[in-house]
Amino acid sequence: MVQFFKCLADETRMNITLLVHQQRELCVCELVAAMGGSQPKISRHLAQLRNCNILIDERRGQWVFYSMHPALPDWVTSILEQACDAQIDVLGKYQQQLKTMKNRPVC
Template identity: 35%
Template structure:
């Protein structure tokens, strides 16, 4: 499981290089999103408040166990939460995880700072 508090400690990549420990904590999140099926699943989950696994499975030409494996990877990476209701499992995105990845990839503030320090009067 990825510790989201540890990820929050990291400045944007464009601000300064990550320490080895920081990179090791964050890499599983990016690795989980590096698979096309998982990226699509993440998009489907993030685009609604919550979604049933039955709807996710129906959207792919893959077996139920394969989809379950991909969803487990997303859960273990700290990107989604799951809740069993009867025979179905419902998934929802962890907004803090996406905010932290977004902040890590943010270049807007560092671009402005670099532009000011490199511009000539």
């Protein structure tokens, strides 16, 4: 439990996690477009989230897609649902950025 909260203590990692939780699956380029960060920064945070067993990744051709780790306990899912509700304005902004992204990868 402590590791989970430590990993999400960073605002960027928290927002990445919430956006992936909400969207079910995103690639690095989508996260960069949505959040406006640099690719190396987003990738570094994604690696930390993978190391904390919060996210998993899957390579499909040139794309690497991230999704929630399937073994997360129910209490984590509940917390993420509540956090998504609390961050609705921020997540809405990210969703708008995703909608305007050109050449989005096809899952």
